[in-house]
Amino acid sequence: MNVQVEPAKLKAKDFASDQEVRWCPGCGDYAILKAVQMALANMGAKPDNTVFVSGIGCASRFPYYMATYGFHTIHGRAPAVASGVKLANPDLDVWIVSGDGDALSIGGNHLLHVLRRNMDVQFLLFNNEIYGLTKGQYSPTSQIGQKSPSTPQGSVDAPIDACTFALGCNARFIARGIDIQAKDLGHVFTRSRDHKGASFVEIIQNCIVFNDDAFAHFTEKKVAKETQIHVVHGAKLIYGAESNKGLSIKPGAFELEAVTIGENGITEDDILVHDETNKVLASLLVAMKPPAMPVALGVIYCDPAPSYEQAVKDQVEAAKAKGLGDMDALLRSGNTWTVS
């Protein structure tokens, strides 16, 4: 007789495969990998029901290191492969792991469509503003002036902000985290999985070899509190070492400004409250850049809508409910004649 036993709660290491992790020593990807494994354990995810799909690039080696189902596909196409997985089996918990080149350059089209369709997947974009696996060329998120093997005089290519792109694609869930902030990442991962529909998570990731310290101006401990704002739905948009800074609407303009409570007559009442269902606010938050503004982190936007694969499944089920297909009858539909 089969006795169903409640399995013991899994630990982070239960989500680690037996494969040796082969990123460069000191790569931000290690921290993200640990954070994902920890988050999956904490949220009670089942390895058997979890699928990681990736494209090509350093980040895309991710599935090999997970003790789940995994599919390392081709450059830029992970969202398309993941869409097929989800359409065939909507019950699977599907995660896509991609990088800035994979997701926003060669795979930009697929990212657009997986988000606007609202396929129920979690999309993790590891943004290091560089092509790592091909040895250091500039990427679509690299800053103007970035020197690289393909831009020896500095890039003249205008970059895209990943979260702004996702918002433009009508993503219904947008969050941002930093590789070294494991606890915050864990929270974001849990929220992204709980969200029914496409969840987009940008993870600021340091490439120690080709673009070291690209984000140091807001990730270094000594500046972090003054340059990061961790947004929480329903809470005031306050940040700073003294928790005395905040975001408010600039008088007479349609833009945010960073203000200091207690200066120029600013009180806490002037500080905006974060509303993660407000798309306009989200569009202002994702675009903020230091030094003038802090970088927005956490769940910036979350406004659920019906997911694509569920709607597709509903149509199939509705058609079946009207009567299962009969092949012999189908072949004989329309005009037929009999020869005896």
Next chain:
Amino acid sequence: MNLQTDPSKGDGADGTQMSEADRDSIVVRFAGDSGDGVQLLGGQFSQATALDHNSLATFPDFPAEIRAPIGTTYGVSAFQIKFGSRMIKTSGDSPDVLVALNPAALKVNYKDVRTGGLIIVDSGSFTERNLKKAGFDVDPREDGTLGEHRTIEIDISALTLEATKQFDVTQKEALRGKNMWTLGLIYWMYDRTTDATEKFVAGKFGAESPVAQANIAALKAGHAYGETAEVSGDIQQTRVAEVEFAPGEYRLVTGAEALSWGLVAGCELAGIDMTFCSYPITPSSPILHILSRLKNFGVTTFQAEDEIAAACSAIGASYAGNMGITASSGPGIALKTEAIGLAISTELPLIIVDTQRAGPSTGLPTKTEQSDLFLTVWGRNGDAPMVVLSARSPGDCFETAIEAVRLATKYMTPVFLLSDGYIANAAEPWMIPSMSDYKPFPVSYRSEAEGFQPFSRDEETLARPWVKPGTPGLTHRIGGIEKADGSGNISYDPENHQRMTDLRNDKIANIAKDIPAQSVELGNDSGKLAVVGWGSTYGPINRAVANMRDAGLDVAHIHIRNLWPLPKNLIDLLGKYDKVLVAEMNNGQMLTFLRSQTRQDIDGHLKVTGQPLTIKEVEDAIRARAQG
């Protein structure tokens, strides 16, 4: 299922006027503006012809532009049908009857009409403006251009307006009934009733609607026009006798229909749900349209954002345990190439339907060609073997699609299923098979955790296990990077890459054991000349070989369905003929391909006009090689 019958009853059995119409078959071509409803007219006439138990083959030939400027030659749409009281294998070389609904349609088509053939023109459309648009400096009816043809002028436009004036329709709507009036006349010419079309029109527009009533009135008026002999003997009513079909239930089927249904039938036999992922492209889109209406068969259709996504999502669906299928035509297939390599490397089932069209690049989107042989057999990075099958007729698409599902699931491999623009759009009578005639081939998924390795192999098929994500205890990772034999872990080991390359090759080569031996369609299994074909050239080659055999030439017809792996006996078989002639609609792809497999001298009859091969040209090619 193809209709097989005694080929000696074929075209021109007397061996002289072989490609000309005779008593037992007639070729009619309808031509008009792309907005004239010519395809609908042709489709209706085909249905009525089939219901009258004639054999038939059709050839819809239309421009890529949906509505080209009215009256221009490049906006001409045509529909040809050959029907008769014997088995029809092609849509006919040259029309016996041409119906031209405007001067441009006449300009494009009159040269194809056989000497002494009949041309019916809508004289109402022969205005100075339309003549100029068609590029006629002088009215062709007056300067002897149509010299050797019999020409009948009927003001179809005016007669249609007259027949429909009592209904509450605009003049524009009324004139759209021209095709119905013409259909009525043609129905009368071949002694067919208007009943089925009346029902069709009523069903389409609603029996009470003025548009339906006007269309039916036009249809009846055309029929009555013939009946009341206003044409004073120029047009004679002809009754084409019924064909002696093998007993059974029949219908008309196009290649797109039979292929779609075959895929569904294959999945049913495999006991698996289909996920069909596609991006719109001519002439492949009808498959997406047809399958999207078959959700009650467990079919999920997905219109992807592009060709690459269509292939990749089909791969994702197969990975998840469904039958992932994608379909396209040349340019789209080119885009899918990298993804197909992934499916080969990860050894997942996948079907890629290629409805071939004239290329390269955009080429001639609505015209047929069979020039993707290299692309499908060889066109991938790395050593990337896979199965390639090719359907030969609309009805054969059903069987070939089932075989594609069987091979893909049994051997965990992508399969190319080749059709072409001609097969996809053409219709033929088809003996409807029974699902009970087919042996099921249920797929099995691995669920046993003990001893599991993602790249272990079945001893007989060399296929790796298929594991559905969600299966307890079998988590594993796959990808496009080279995998260690067995474990599937990333491996850069030199010997392992050699071994895996060999295994992938052997797995596909081994399929040759599981496919039918190459047979000879017609003629002896050795002799002076074998004509080799594949795909939609089956009809013209088969008829031409039959005719030439009747004329006393020693020639055989060999038709290849399994393009890769090739049937094991094919090369030996070819060696038994003094000469081998490949006839194909490309610049020599099967020719080069076969030459790469044998040292035998092989010759080609090659054509890339966007039009099907004609019986006559194949006969000429045979004569040139087999006589003496």
